[in-house]
Amino acid sequence: MKCPKCKHGELIEKRSIPKRDVGALLGLPAVLLIDAPGLQCDKCGEIITPGDVLEHVIRSLAAAMARVSELGPYEARFLRKTLDLTQSELAEKLNISRATVARWEDREQDGGGLKGADSYALRALVGTHFLGTWPKTAESIFSSLKETPKAFPPKPYQVSGAADCAATPA
Numbered sequence: 001m002k003c004p005k006c007k008h009g010e011l012i013e014k015r016s017i018p019k020r021d022v023g024a025l026l027g028l029p030a031v032l033l034i035d036a037p038g039l040q041c042d043k044c045g046e047i048i049t050p051g052d053v054l055e056h057v058i059r060s061l062a063a064a065m066a067r068v069s070e071l072g073p074y075e076a077r078f079l080r081k082t083l084d085l086t087q088s089e090l091a092e093k094l095n096i097s098r099a100t101v102a103r104w105e106d107r108e109q110d111g112g113g114l115k116g117a118d119s120y121a122l123r124a125l126v127g128t129h130f131l132g133t134w135p136k137t138a139e140s141i142f143s144s145l146k147e148t149p150k151a152f153p154p155k156p157y158q159v160s161g162a163a164d165c166a167a168t169p170a
């Protein structure tokens with residue numbers, strides 16, 4: 001396969017690429033992908049992260065976010081996207097206004113993000129979303145809903161490898 005960036009090099013499969021920031025691909029500030037498989041151009045060095053690896057990263061991050069009680073605007077948007085819902089659709093599911101969802105995701109205002117009952121409802125929805133395909137992930141989210149609330153740890157996010165499902169913030 002030809003490199004999409006330089007158009008000359010060949011993309012070579014790599015079992016493990018030491019470190020790559022895939023945040024921009026996911027709409028998050030920084031997500032360090034450590035030792036994950038990928039494709040690398042033999043001429044310009046461009047790295048391509050395959051879709052299935054990104055899927056894994058998305059699931060890992062969503063699960064990590066859904067286990068904490070205080071979510072910022074980036075997390076609010078990321079979780080909604082993971083649920084594959086528009087702001088209006090999410091608002092309808094949670095029986096709130098679209099303006100409320102928009103405010104959660106607003107990065108300009110100090111009022112962005114969500115906690116308390118709002119975050120509980122969104123996290124429960126994420127747990128339900130994973131129930132069919134990733135029951136263990138869903139289970140860990142549901143059990144975190146019963147625990148003492150904890151705020152999200154500092155960024156950047158970090159995901160190691162592609163086979164293991166654990167996303168831990170750096």
Ligand SMILES: [Zn+2]
Nearest residue numbers: 003006041044
């Ligand atoms: Zn190239």
